[in-house]
Amino acid sequence: MICDNHPVALNPKLCTGATGRLAGFPGDAHMRVLIAEDDQVLADGLMRSLRNAGCTVDQVGTGSEADAALALHEFDVVILDLGLPKMHGLEVLRKLRARGSSVPVLILTAADSIEQRVKGLDLGADDYMAKPFSLQELEARVRALTRRGLGTASTVIKHGPLTFDVSGRVASIDNQMVDLSAREIRLLEVLLQRAGRLVSKDQLVEHMCSWGEEVSHNAIEVYIHRLRKKIELGPIRIATVRGLGYCLEKIAA
Numbered sequence: 001m002i003c004d005n006h007p008v009a010l011n012p013k014l015c016t017g018a019t020g021r022l023a024g025f026p027g028d029a030h031m032r033v034l035i036a037e038d039d040q041v042l043a044d045g046l047m048r049s050l051r052n053a054g055c056t057v058d059q060v061g062t063g064s065e066a067d068a069a070l071a072l073h074e075f076d077v078v079i080l081d082l083g084l085p086k087m088h089g090l091e092v093l094r095k096l097r098a099r100g101s102s103v104p105v106l107i108l109t110a111a112d113s114i115e116q117r118v119k120g121l122d123l124g125a126d127d128y129m130a131k132p133f134s135l136q137e138l139e140a141r142v143r144a145l146t147r148r149g150l151g152t153a154s155t156v157i158k159h160g161p162l163t164f165d166v167s168g169r170v171a172s173i174d175n176q177m178v179d180l181s182a183r184e185i186r187l188l189e190v191l192l193q194r195a196g197r198l199v200s201k202d203q204l205v206e207h208m209c210s211w212g213e214e215v216s217h218n219a220i221e222v223y224i225h226r227l228r229k230k231i232e233l234g235p236i237r238i239a240t241v242r243g244l245g246y247c248l249e250k251i252a253a
Contacts, residue, residue, distance in 0.1 A: 036066035063087025
């Protein structure tokens, strides 16, 4: 059960989520969250909240499903219940860190399970919340974990004259706001987080879509074309590396 003005609860199966818009989160479409929770009412509430905040959300209801999802897909944050069936949450966490993943993990525990919280933190969890919890506090903790994962405490990403406020979901060039669609915002955020590095079409699709959603490579090309027309007005560009992907670059003066 969740305490707050947002009454929610969750329970899972392998569910897929659409992307929405969550005010105040450091990642709209770019931010992909995995919820591993076997209380479907709680899980449904968390998914609704995070999707409204602009996250791409996937959900599983067992530890074995969580382990498989984490081995196959990239996520920006994991919300992990410890009392999962088929594989305990602590074992999911142990295997995740053994694979070398540094994805931020927020564990959910029963209010009296101090020992499990300690074990979770020792195994590499980044934060924990005891049930029942405030939904607003969980959202704030997820925002903080996302910023930590980006290596910054700031909610603003800058690249030359291009500035992106990940909290307000607003992009500007030389302090002039750029009108972008939701898909264009998602693309821009992924490119900004990897500015100067190659980003493949598969990586863009991975960060923009939940299970069950489909965005083709052709669609990515269309979104990139539209984004270019809006942001390549100054010393920045989205370079195409044929057959490999894209790179957000600064153009030398």
